[in-house]
Amino acid sequence: MADEQADFNLKVVLISFKQCLNEKEEVLMDPYITGWKGLVRFLNNLGTIFSFISKDVIAKIQIMERFRSSDQKDHYSSLQAMVQYEMDNKLVDLQKRSEHPDSGCRTILRLHRALHWLQMFLEGLRTSQEDATSVLCTDSYNTTLANYHPWLIRKAVTVAFCTLPSRNAFLETMNVGPPEEAVEMLNEAMPFICQVYQITQKLFEEHSLLDLP
Numbered sequence: 001m002a003d004e005q006a007d008f009n010l011k012v013v014l015i016s017f018k019q020c021l022n023e024k025e026e027v028l029m030d031p032y033i034t035g036w037k038g039l040v041r042f043l044n045n046l047g048t049i050f051s052f053i054s055k056d057v058i059a060k061i062q063i064m065e066r067f068r069s070s071d072q073k074d075h076y077s078s079l080q081a082m083v084q085y086e087m088d089n090k091l092v093d094l095q096k097r098s099e100h101p102d103s104g105c106r107t108i109l110r111l112h113r114a115l116h117w118l119q120m121f122l123e124g125l126r127t128s129q130e131d132a133t134s135v136l137c138t139d140s141y142n143t144t145l146a147n148y149h150p151w152l153i154r155k156a157v158t159v160a161f162c163t164l165p166s167r168n169a170f171l172e173t174m175n176v177g178p179p180e181e182a183v184e185m186l187n188e189a190m191p192f193i194c195q196v197y198q199i200t201q202k203l204f205e206e207h208s209l210l211d212l213p
C-alpha cells in the first residue's frame with residue numbers, strides 16, 4: 001500500500017470497477033483490489049478522523065493481496081474462483097470465527113457490504129439536492145453498513161461524517177474538474193459498481209455466505 005497517499009482520482013476508481021467484470025460475468029480480484037485502493041486514497045484525503053476506517057479497509061486489502069501473492073494465487077483470481085476453492089477445501093468459518101479467521105470469503109463480504117454503502121451514497125450524491133454530504137453519508141450508512149456495526153463504531157462513524165465538506169467541495173476533491181463533471185463521471189461509474197455489487201451478492205447468496213462471522 002505504498003501508493004495509498006497519492007492523490008485520489010475518480011477516473012482510476014471508475015476504470016478499476018469497469019475492469020472487474022470479464023465476459024463470463026466473473027468479478028476479477030486484482031481490479032477489485034485496485035478499486036478499493038483508490039477509495040482508500042480518497043478517504044485519506046478527508047482527514048485523520050477517517051483513519052480508523054481506512055486502516056480497516058487497508059487491513060482487508062492486505063489480506064486479499066497476500067492470497068494473490070501466495071502459492072494459491074490462481075484460486076483467488078476472481079471472487080467466483082475464491083468461493084469455490086475456499087468452500088471445497090473447508091477454508092471458511094461458517095458459524096464462529098475460529099480456524100480460518102481471515103478467509104477470503106469473510107474478508108470480501110466486509111468489503112462487499114461497504115460497496116453497498118458506496119452505491120447508496122453515490123446515488124444520493126448524484127441525484128439528491130441535499131447540500132450536506134454528512135446527511136447523505138449518514139442516511140446511506142444507516143440503511144446499509146450500520147446494521148453490521150456495534151454501537152461504538154456507529155457513534156465514531158457518525159462523528160466523523162459531521163466533518164465532511166459540502167456537496168460541491170466534496171465533488172471537487174474527486175480531481176476530475178468542476179462538480180458537474182464529477183457528477184457526469186459518477187453517472188458513468190454507477191452501473192459498473194452496481195453490477196459488481198449484484199453479481200457478488202448473488203454469488204454469496206447462492207453459497208449461503210451472507211452472514212459469515
Ligand SMILES: CCCCCCCC/C=C\CCCCCCCC(=O)N[C@@H](COP(=O)(O)O)[C@H](O)/C=C/CCCCCCCCCCCCC
Pocket residue numbers: 010013039040042043046052053056057110111113114117122137141145148153157213
Ligand atoms: C467514487 C468515490 C467517491 C466516494 C468515496 C468514498 C470513499 C470511501 C472509502 C472507503 C469506504 C469505507 C469502507 C469501510 C469498510 C468497512 C468494513 C467493515 O465493515 N469493517 C468492520 C467489520 O470488520 P471485522 O471487524 O468483522 O473484520 C470493522 O469492524 C469496522 C471498522 C471501522 C469502521 C468502518 C466504518 C465504515 C463507514 C463507511 C463510510 C465511510 C465514509 C467515507 C466518507 C465519504
